[in-house]
Amino acid sequence: MSGFLGLGLLPLLLSLLLSAGANGKEEEKENVYIVYMGGIPLLTSEISIEESHSRVLASINPRIGGQRANKSLIHQYKHGFSGFAARFSKDEADAIRLKEGVVSVFVDPIYELHTTRSWDFLQETSVETDSGRAAVAASFPLSGGSDTIVGLLDTGIWPESESFRDSGLGPIPSRWKGICMKGSDFSSSNCNKKLIGARFYNLEEPDPTDSPRDEGSPRDDLGHGTHTSSTAAGIPVMDASFYGLADGTATGGSASSRIAMYKVCGSDGCPGSAILSAFDDAIADGVDLLSISLGASSILRPDFDADPIAIGAFHAVAKGITVVCSAGNDGPKAGSVVNAAPWILTVGATTIDRYFESDVVLGGNRKAVKGDAINFSKLKKSASYPLIYGASARLNSSSDDASASHCDLDSLDGTKIKGRIALCKHFENDSSKILKIDELKTMGAIGTIFVDDMERLVASSYISFPVTEVTTEGAKEILEYIDSTENPVATILPTITVKKYKPAPEVAYFSSRGPTLQTSNILKPDIGAPGVNILASWTQNNDSIVTPSGEKVSHFNLLSGTSMACPHVAGIAAKIKSWNPSWSPAAIRSAIMTTGTQKNNENVPITTDSGSAATPYDIGAGEINPTGVLNPGLVYEIDAKDYLQFLCNYGYTTDTITKITAIPSGFECSKNSSKDLISNLNYPSIALSNFTAKETRVVTRAAKNVGDTETATYVADIKSPKELSVKVVPDKLQFSESAKIVSYQVFFSASSTQLKGEYFGSITWSDETHRVRSPFVVKTAD
Structure with a gap:
């Protein structure tokens, strides 16, 4: 208290106390x-x-x-x-x-984190499913980008990681104005020609009576920021693996780009005030793009003028900085996508063709049941351990069969569990698997088999304790075996890496889905990218990861989330920027969206994790294509006035927009501004809402030729459901030296009076070399 009084504010303090007493209440x-x-x-x-x-x-x-x-x-x-x-x-x-x-x-607000082989898989899939465009793009260099600066807002960075060595890199770009902040365990020498900047922000709410203190560091104690940074722009590291799993060369999407870290997150989350500070500094520092793997909860999502990410991204994009954000991990619930402002490139998560298999071997010469998880089981490979179903270990006095079958907390009799492998069902709303395992281990269980259909293909990491996860179909086989014998036995095999898994990609179950609840006249997410079991660099903090017995802390880790998908897209965006320095954020996003891949490695349409066809609400314009993006043919530009009109149509007043943009007086919102007109924003996708069978809705777009030749002719190919009539006028676009940008209109009307729900389709412009695809969604009023 003496520090406060030392400011000479005692009279003021006394007056405030007296005032509070007079009012009969304490200061607010x-x-x-x-x-x-x-x-x-x-x-x-x-x-x-x-x-x-x-x-x-x-x-x-x-x-x-x-x-x-x-x-x-x-x-x-x-x-x-x-x-x-x-x-x-x-x-x-x-x-x-x-x-x-x-x-x-x-x-x-406090925001949350949206928390190798993936690059090989993207390259292979783009070639297998779109060989013509891939062949064209093959003539474009896939390396380069040393003058591109990727900024990340995250948990910090572990500078000693091999992914951030600067061998072979030239001088730091002269336009870079950032700094390498000194911290309690970080100095300027931790930065180099790869990691060119590192800042941190006070993540705790300071007591106003405290004096300023030099606390904190850009160093990453959680691992998330190191993982995303190396995914976006880490240099190739050979012989990378997670204790032998996912072995290969780990590399970033733009391996020769520079990295600038802005540490805005700690163990308690990511304060909005720190996020805005990082945006403000990054704009002044001179980054080319920002990768942001965090966001608001889909339950309490703020409006654009109260969302630190939307605010910061708006001003960054106005300065020519591409902003790439994760879509969130609240899927598969509809309407769960966040970071959905139209000036943000929003990324959903997909699987790759790598599977971590940990099978269950049953006694009685039965075949093994396929499971997936990450564990380094030391159990014998032969089925020799007693096996019990959770429902058979029910505590008679305090639980029912349903709770026991899920191995719910305090539902099992420990004497029946001890020395056995427990089979437990698991639903999304159950207690966490980790809590269940902790209790089972305390009871003396020697292993666990979870039954979980939703999280198949997303291998949870259990390290030394033998745990695997099977589907309901696999569990049926295990239960039939248990019922067939008095003494069922089994074992859980340690995890192996399975490559070339099919089908892939699939949309990950956790990836947040559209439509965006803020404005369903913008289609989000924009694109899908690998976000399941991604291998990337990790901290060497002994508390940051559980290690197998006798092993040192791994230099790499496997994580899943849209957090992991976001830096994949950021790395590719950096590559596009390096070869097209004058391209705007809108042009870069357009190149990524219009070249998206629609088919998986079985050459059939991409599905969700449940096996249903993936819609644009699940995956946006498709899976990112790292080769096609370099030669998109056409792009859809959006300039500042377009975003201003979006804000008008959204409902902001001229006065508010003038304050947001600090533009000179004279700007006025159109008198006919309305949310329906948001569909006219020159976006690479089209979304209509509140559509009725009695109307015809017209949407305008303008395409810019960025192909190899100034003269080109593109013809439209429309794929539409039978309930809709979709017409493009003109259906042929003629580009020339004097006509680099050509506009067209799309007419939407109903071909059925029984129109209800959501309808998906696409419009693809082709000149026989390029295919420029825009997905569309039409959502009816009911």
């Missing part, structure tokens, strides 16, 4: 709020921005003005946009909302 609790003040006017200096923030604070309550303002302020945003994060009360937040120049005020 303070929280950290973000005050977003939009774009920075052209002639505004940094000093005047900082002063404007202090003035806003002082204007609502003198107690947080002057010297105290420096204590209340946590972050100030002054490079790419204006605003600040500070601690004050709800009443003060309400007062700030009314101040001139303020766009929004919201409580600092």
